[in-house]
Amino acid sequence: MNYKHAYHAGNFADVVKHILLVQLLNQLSQKNKPFYVLDAYGGRGLYSLSSEEARKTGEAKGGIQALLKSADVDMEKAPAAIKDYMEGIKQARFTYDSKVYPGSPWWIAHHVEKNPEGGVRGEAFEAKASEYDALNYQLHKLPIGIHHRDAFEGIRAVIPPVERRGLIFLDPPYEQEHKDFTRLIDLLVASYNKWPQGTYALWFPIKNIEAVELFYKKLKRTDMRRQLICELNVYPNDVAVGLNGTGMLIINPPWQFDNQAREILRFLQPALKVADAPNMTPDSATNVRWLVGE
Numbered sequence: 517m518n519y520k521h522a523y524h525a526g527n528f529a530d531v532v533k534h535i536l537l538v539q540l541l542n543q544l545s546q547k548n549k550p551f552y553v554l555d556a557y558g559g560r561g562l563y564s565l566s567s568e569e570a571r572k573t574g575e576a577k578g579g580i581q582a583l584l585k586s587a588d589v590d591m592e593k594a595p596a597a598i599k600d601y602m603e604g605i606k607q608a609r610f611t612y613d614s615k616v617y618p619g620s621p622w623w624i625a626h627h628v629e630k631n632p633e634g635g636v637r638g639e640a641f642e643a644k645a646s647e648y649d650a651l652n653y654q655l656h657k658l659p660i661g662i663h664h665r666d667a668f669e670g671i672r673a674v675i676p677p678v679e680r681r682g683l684i685f686l687d688p689p690y691e692q693e694h695k696d697f698t699r700l701i702d703l704l705v706a707s708y709n710k711w712p713q714g715t716y717a718l719w720f721p722i723k724n725i726e727a728v729e730l731f732y733k734k735l736k737r738t739d740m741r742r743q744l745i746c747e748l749n750v751y752p753n754d755v756a757v758g759l760n761g762t763g764m765l766i767i768n769p770p771w772q773f774d775n776q777a778r779e780i781l782r783f784l785q786p787a788l789k790v791a792d793a794p795n796m797t798p799d800s801a802t803n804v805r806w807l808v809g810e
Contacts, residue, residue: 520569520647521559521560521563521619521689522560522563522564522567522569522570523569523570523572523573523575524573524575525563525565525569525570525575525576525617525619526563526565526570526575526576526579526580526581526617527573527575527576527578527579527759528575528578528579528582528748528750528762528788529579529719529721529759529762530579530580530617531579531580531583531601531784531788532748532762532764532781532784532788533620533687533719533762533764534601534618534620534623535597535598535601535780535784536597536717536746536764536766536777536780537620537623537624537685537717538597538600538601538604538623538627539595539597539773539776539777539780540683540685540715540717540766540769540770540773541553541623541624541627541636541683542596542597542600542627543770543771543773543776544681544682544683544715544770545627545631545634545636546770547681549635549679549681550634550635550636550637550679550681551635551636551637551679551681551682551683552636552637552638552639552677552678552679552681552682552683553624553627553636553637553638553639553682553683553685554638554639554640554641554671554674554682554683554684554685555620555621555624555638555639555640555641555685555687556641556667556670556671556684556685556686556687557620557641557642557643557667557686557687557688557689558619558620558621558640558641558642558647558648558651558662559619559620559621559642559647559651559687560619560642560647560650560651560654561618561619561621561622561640561650561651561654561655562608562612562616562617562618562619562622562654562655563616563617563618563619564613564615564616564617565580565581565615565616565617566615576617578750578788578790579788580605580617582787582788583602583784583787583788584605586786586787588786588787588789589783589784589786589787593783594783595776595779595780595783597776597780598780598783598784604618604623604626605617605618607626608622608626620640620685620687621638621640621651621655621660621662622655622658624638624640624660624685625638625655625658625659625660626658628658628659628660629658629659635679637661637677637679638659638660638661639660639661639662639663639674640655640660640661640662640663641663641664641665641666641667641670641671642662642663642664642665643664643665643666643667645664648662648664652664667686667688667703668699668703671684671703671707672703672706672707672710675707675710675711675714676710676711676713676714680713681713681714682714682715683714683715683716683717684707684714684715684716684717685717686700686703686716686717686718686719687719688700688719690720690721693721693723693724693727694727694730697720697727697730697731697734698734700718701731701734701735701738704716704718704738704740704767705738705739705740708738708739708740708767712768713768714767714768715766715767715768715769715770716765716766716767716768717764717765717766717767718764718765718766719762719763719764720763720764720765721759721761721762721763722747722749722753722759722760722761722762722763723757723758723759723760723761725753725754725760728763732745732807735765735807735808736807736808740767740808741768741808741809741810742767742768742769742806742808742809742810743765743766743767743806743807743808744765744766744767744769744773744774744777744804744805744806744807745763745764745765745803745804745805745806745807746763746764746765746766746777746781746803746804747761747762747763747781747802747803747804748761748762748763748781748784748785748788748801748802749761749796749801749802750788750789750790750793750801751790751793751794752793752794752796755793755794761801765807774804774806777804778802778804781798781802781804782798782799782802785797785798785801785802786798789801
C-alpha cells in the first residue's frame with residue numbers, strides 16, 4: 517500500500533474504519549467522565565476526492581461514493597454511528613467542498629466540537645514532514661492538538677494520560693505486512709503494559725490471509741486481554757486482489773461494542789459489496805469475534 521493515504525481516501529476500508537471510530541467515541545462519551553483520544557498516524561486530515569491521487573485509484577467509488585448512492589440500504593434503519601458518520605460527511609462537505617473526505621483526526625476533532633462539555637481531549641501525531649505540514653495547516657482551527665511525532669516513540673511518551681481513560685487509534689500504512697504486524701504487536705504490548713486500562717484500536721488490511729492469521733496467532737500469545745476482531749471482506753480471502761477486506765483490532769472495547777460493531781458491519785456490507793466479486797452474504801462477509809476474552 518502507498519504511504520500517502522490520498523490514494524486510498526474514502527475507500528471501503530476508510531468508511532468501515534471511521535464508522536467504527538465514531539462508535540468508539542460515542543460509547544466512550546456515554547460515561548460522564550473526561551477521556552483522551554490520540555490518532556497515532558494522523559495523515560493530512562482532509563483529502564480531496566478530485567485530487568490526482570484519488571482519481572488515479574478511484575477507490576472512493578467503492579467506498580463513500582457507493583454508500584452515498586446505495587439503494588441496497590435504508591438509512592432510516594441505520595445504526596446510530598452510521599447516521600452520525602453520514603451527518604459528519606455532510607458537515608465536512610458543507611464546510612469545505614463537495615469533494616472532501618475527512619480523515620481520522622477530523623473525526624476526532626468533530627467529536628470534540630460536538631461535545632464541548634464532555635471533557636474530551638484530542639491529539640494527532642504524524643511523522644512524515646509533508647503530511648504533518650498539511651495536517652497542521654488543514655486542521656489548525658479545530659480542537660485537536662497536532663504534533664510532528666512518530667507513533668512508536670510518541671504513544672509510550674503520552675500514556676497514561678491525565679484523564680486515565682481514553683483511546684489510542686492506530687492506522688499505519690503497512691508497507692511490509694509481516695514486519696509491520698510484528699512491530700505493531702510489540703508497540704501494543706509495551707503500551708498495554710504501561711496503560712492496561714486504555715482502549716487501543718488498530719486498523720489493518722486483509723489482503724494476505726497468511727500474514728493476518730499469523731498476526732492473530734502472535735496476538736493470542738501476548739498477555740493482553742479483551743482483544744476483539746472486526747472484519748469486513750468485499751472479496752473472499754482466496755481471490756487474488758489488492759485488498760480483500762478491512763480489519764480492526766480493539767483492545768479493551770467499551771461494553772457491548774462487539775454487538776454494535778456486528779450490527780454496523782452487517783448493515784454496511786450490502787452497500788459496499790463489489791459487482792465483480794463472488795456473492796457473499798452479510799454473515800459470510802463480516803466477522804466480529806473475541807480473539808482473547810477476559
